[in-house]
Amino acid sequence: MRRETQNILLLLLGGALLKIAITGDYLRYVKASQQPWLIAAGAVMLALAVTAIARDIRTAHANESQAESGHGHDHGHDHGHDHGHARSAWLLLLPVLAILLVAPPALGADSVTRAGNRAPAPPADDLVDFPALPSTSPVDDTLSDFNARAGWDRAHSLENRPVRLTGFVVHKGADTYLARLVIACCAADAFPVTVKVTGADVESLPDDTWLQATVLLVPGSSTRANDWTPSATVEALRHIKEPTDAYEY
Amino acid sequence: MTTIVDRDKRRITSVEVLCALLVIALVGHTWLADLLDVPALRTGATVFVAVCAQALPFLVLGVLISGAIAAFVPAKALRAVLPRNPVLAVPVAGAAGVALPGCECASVPVARRLMQQGVAPSVALAFLLAAPAVNPVVLVATAVAFPGQPEMVAARFAGSLATAITTGWLWAKFGKNSWFASKALTRLPEQDGGRWPTFAETARHDLVEAGGFLVLGGITAAVLNVAVPTSLLSAVGGNMVLGVVVLSLLAVVLALCSEADAFVAASLTTMPLLPRLVFLVVGPAVDVKLIALQVGTFGRSFALRFAPLTFAVAITCGVIAGAVFVGGA
Numbered sequence: 092m093r094r095e096t097q098n099i100l101l102l103l104l105g106g107a108l109l110k111i112a113i114t115g116d117y118l119r120y121v122k123a124s125q126q127p128w129l130i131a132a133g134a135v136m137l138a139l140a141v142t143a144i145a146r147d148i149r150t151a152h153a154n155e156s157q158a159e160s161g162h163g164h165d166h167g168h169d170h171g172h173d174h175g176h177a178r179s180a181w182l183l184l185l186p187v188l189a190i191l192l193v194a195p196p197a198l199g200a201d202s203v204t205r206a207g208n209r210a211p212a213p214p215a216d217d218l219v220d221f222p223a224l225p226s227t228s229p230v231d232d233t234l235s236d237f238n239a240r241a242g243w244d245r246a247h248s249l250e251n252r253p254v255r256l257t258g259f260v261v262h263k264g265a266d267t268y269l270a271r272l273v274i275a276c277c278a279a280d281a282f283p284v285t286v287k288v289t290g291a292d293v294e295s296l297p298d299d300t301w302l303q304a305t306v307l308l309v310p311g312s313s314t315r316a317n318d319w320t321p322s323a324t325v326e327a328l329r330h331i332k333e334p335t336d337a338y339e340y
Numbered sequence: 341m342t343t344i345v346d347r348d349k350r351r352i353t354s355v356e357v358l359c360a361l362l363v364i365a366l367v368g369h370t371w372l373a374d375l376l377d378v379p380a381l382r383t384g385a386t387v388f389v390a391v392c393a394q395a396l397p398f399l400v401l402g403v404l405i406s407g408a409i410a411a412f413v414p415a416k417a418l419r420a421v422l423p424r425n426p427v428l429a430v431p432v433a434g435a436a437g438v439a440l441p442g443c444e445c446a447s448v449p450v451a452r453r454l455m456q457q458g459v460a461p462s463v464a465l466a467f468l469l470a471a472p473a474v475n476p477v478v479l480v481a482t483a484v485a486f487p488g489q490p491e492m493v494a495a496r497f498a499g500s501l502a503t504a505i506t507t508g509w510l511w512a513k514f515g516k517n518s519w520f521a522s523k524a525l526t527r528l529p530e531q532d533g534g535r536w537p538t539f540a541e542t543a544r545h546d547l548v549e550a551g552g553f554l555v556l557g558g559i560t561a562a563v564l565n566v567a568v569p570t571s572l573l574s575a576v577g578g579n580m581v582l583g584v585v586v587l588s589l590l591a592v593v594l595a596l597c598s599e600a601d602a603f604v605a606a607s608l609t610t611m612p613l614l615p616r617l618v619f620l621v622v623g624p625a626v627d628v629k630l631i632a633l634q635v636g637t638f639g640r641s642f643a644l645r646f647a648p649l650t651f652a653v654a655i656t657c658g659v660i661a662g663a664v665f666v667g668g669a
Contacts, residue, residue, distance in 0.1 A: 096354040097548045104551070108396065120390035125397070132397035135404065139544040146537065179552030179636055184361065186392040186555055192369050193376055195386040201379035205566065275481070276600030278390035279565060282607045318609070 092180050094147060098140040100183045105136030107190040118336045119197040121277040197337035200261040200298035203270045203283040218245040229253035229305045234271040234284040235339050241286075241313040241321035249308045253326060257334065260293065260300045261285065267294045268320075269304055274338045281338065287312075291325040304328040380566050388562035392555060394597055395445045395629065399554055400547065402446035406453035407543030411535040415458040422463060429463045430508035434501055437470025444472035444598060444624055445554060448633045449546045452524055462515060466508030469650065472598045473500030473624035482620065485602035491665045492617065496602075499621040499661030503654045507625075510649065521639025553636030557629030561595035564628065568593055583615030588655050591623035598624040614662035621658035626650045 111117040112129035121129070189195065221244050224230050232240075232254050240249045258269040261283075268285040272278075288306060296302070305327040312322035365372070376385055422429045440447060451468035455461050472478070479493050486492040517525065568590070587608070596604055601623045605616040626647050634643040 092354045096358050097544075099355070099358060101544070101548065104396075108393065111393065117393060119386065120393045125394065128397035129393060132400040135400050135543075136547070139540060139547065142540045143544050146541075179556070180548045182552040182555040183548070184358070185559070186389060186396075188365050188372075189385060189389050189392075192365055193373055193385055195376070195382055195389055198383060198386050201383045205383065273603075274600075275485075275603035276597045277394035279387050279394070279561060279594070280596050280600040280604050282604065 092178060094143065097180050098144050098147075100180060100187070101136045101140035103187045103191075104183050105133040105140065107133075107187050108136070109133035111190055115335055116194065118338070119195070119278070122274055122338070122340060123336065125277075197333070198272050198278050198281050199259060199337075200270070202272060202281060203261045203268070203285065204263055206281075206283050218243050220245055221248060224248050224252065229255040231255050233339050234258050234269070234286060235273055237286060237308075238284050238313070238319060238321060241308055242319040247310070250310050251307070253305050253307055254323075255303060255305045256286065257303050257331070258286075258301070259298075259333075260296045260302065261298055262294075267296075269293075269302065269306075269323075271339050272337070273340065275340075278338075284339070285320055287320055287322040288325050289322070291328050293325050293328065301331050301333045302328050303331050384562045384566045387565045388558050391558035391561050391595065391629065395554055395558070396551070398446040399449070399550060402449040403543045403546040403550070405440075405446070406449040406546050407539040407541075409450070409453045409457060410542040411539035413457065418454065418457050418459055422459065426460045426462050426512040427509065429460065430466045430512060431505050433459075433463045433467040434470040434474075434504040434508065437467050437472075437474050437504065438476065440471040440475060444627075444630050445550075445633065447471035448630070448637050449550055452546075452637050453542075455520075455525055460512065461517065461520070462508045462512035465511050465646070466504045468504075469507055469625050470501060470504035473504070473621070478598050478602075478624070481599050482602040485606040489613075489666075492602075492613070492620075495617050495661045495665035496620050498665065499617065499654075499658045500624065502657040502661065503621060503625050503650065506657060507650050507653050510653070511646075519639070519642045519645060521642065524638045524642070550633055550636055553632045554629065556636075557595060557627075557632035560628040560632065561593070564593040564595075580612060580614060583611050584618050584655065584659060587611065587615040587619040588622045588651070588658075591619045592627050592651065594623075595627040595629035596623055613666045614659065617662040617666060618655055618658035621661065622651065622654040625654040 108129050111120070112126050112133060117126060117129055219239075221240055223246075224232075230252055234256055237249065237254060237256060256269055258271040261268045261270045266287055267289070269288045270283050270285040272281040272283050274281045286306070288304065291304075293302075293304070304325050306323035306325050309322040309324065313319050376382055422432060437447070440450070447468050450471075451464040454464040454467065474497055479497060482496050483490065483493045591601070594601075594604070601620055605619050608616055608619075631643055631647050634646060638646070
């Protein structure tokens with residue numbers, strides 16, 4: 092592959108990384124704290140490509156004037172050494188096309204059904220003390236915290252407390268779940284947290300419908316046998332747009 | 341680019357091919373989006389972009405360090421810092437891995453640059469294996485993922501460092517330089533104009549070359565992420581031997597970032613701790629993304645030997661570290 096093509100590919104890839112970092116689309120793929128890294132990486136790619144292009148143009152000019160003054164076809168020192176080695180660089184086009192043309196969405200119901208029996212783990216085999224819930228009603232909570240409290244909260248703080256959860260609908264077998272994916276670094280390491288929900292006709296909603304649901308925990312429903320998946324009854328629900336950051340951390 | 345200008349002018353060059361590909365992609369844009377509108381493919385595409393977006397910044401960091409070493413660190417200085425005898429230099433390089441807080445993608449170009457500056461391959465490889473696994477960021481992430489179980493952090497540190505040092509020693513004894521692709525050990529020609537052009541050109545060259553292979557690793561990881569049934573995990577249950585086998589293979593195919601794998605290991609609650617530790621020791625040492633990068637950086641015949649070697653050493657060290665620190669539980 093020619094140096095020129097490599098440099099164009101670097102420009103495209105750097106531009107694509109900057110684009111998702113600036114528009115916020117990067118939140119579909121990596122955690123929020125990756126943003127400065129993406130911007131820096133995109134900027135470095137652009138800088139390296141621009142520097143190389145500028146150098147090549149200068150070398151070409153120098154060679155031309157040399158050729159005109161009778162030195163013949165004297166090629167620049169940096170031509171030729173990339174020949175044959177960099178065929179792999181064509182693959183750089185794939186993330187560019189994926190980001191700029193396809194822009195895949197954040198992971199959803201398909202990943203939840205695929206993930207099988209991975210579950211958030213209790214810190215030990217014992218019950219744990221959690222900080223007290225705020226006194227508002229309903230209490231806003233993340234699915235991860237809801238699951239943890241439902242599983243191993245010594246004070247049973249969730250019992251008889253209406254809790255407002257945000258997540259999307261997933262059907263597995265005959266059951267319906269409210270789910271969210273948790274990521275540590277990027278979407279490749281995502282694992283689901285789910286709450287089995289009934290009531291308010293939630294069964295009729297299609298997969299990946301985003302909801303804000305006020306629920307009541309069914310006491311004692313989260314056990315080791317069901318991989319710490321609590322059950323809850325839906326008191327009220329509201330359809331919402333997919334949040335900019337679809338993941339929990 | 342060929343050396344004969346006149347023939348070159350008439351041939352279709354990669355620039356035209358690239359333009360044609362871009363035009364086709366733009367025209368077929370909606371068709372492409374429809375094609376990907378299958379849940380499994382959509383998930384795979386997201387995972388692919390995620391792996392790229394996660395790993396490319398680390399690769400950029402790696403090529404910048406690599407370029408800086410090429411331009412600003414004379415080979416003499418490196419030789420002065422490292423013990424002459426590889427048997428001693430290997431543990432020193434392993435411990436030096438603590439200082440590069442990044443994922444495995446960053447350490448591959450750096451390791452190659454060290455070799456090109458005259459560091460013994462076994463020493464550079466020990467650094468390559470240690471850097472992504474024993475740095476503070478990874479250890480803190482492990483502590484957060486396994487709260488109340490500091491023995492997991494100790495076991496991971498010991499297992500990974502032992503993997504790096506053992507592999508380095510084995511390579512010092514049995515490794516041959518002829519297994520490396522010739523380009524891996526030869527230096528780029530010095531750029532005229534001094535150090536900064538050398539820095540920029542080395543970094544650019546490394547990035548283009550390794551970037552393609554990183555993308556290849558990303559595709560493989562995305563496909564396997566979608567294709568490998570996780571029901572496999574429930575079949576294993578509490579069986580220790582089966583657990584070690586399945587989780588070490590899973591570490592290779594998932595190609596997780598070493599800062600994130602502890603959280604995945606923590607979520608595999610049906611498994612005993614020891615196989616999960618092996619998962620953490622194997623992952624940063626050998627995975628599909630890393631193998632692809634190594635094929636691109638060091639050549640195929642190197643990767644064919646190095647990947648199975650590290651896989652075996654990492655499992656052994658992981659199991660021993662697990663037995664010592666977390667017991668059979």
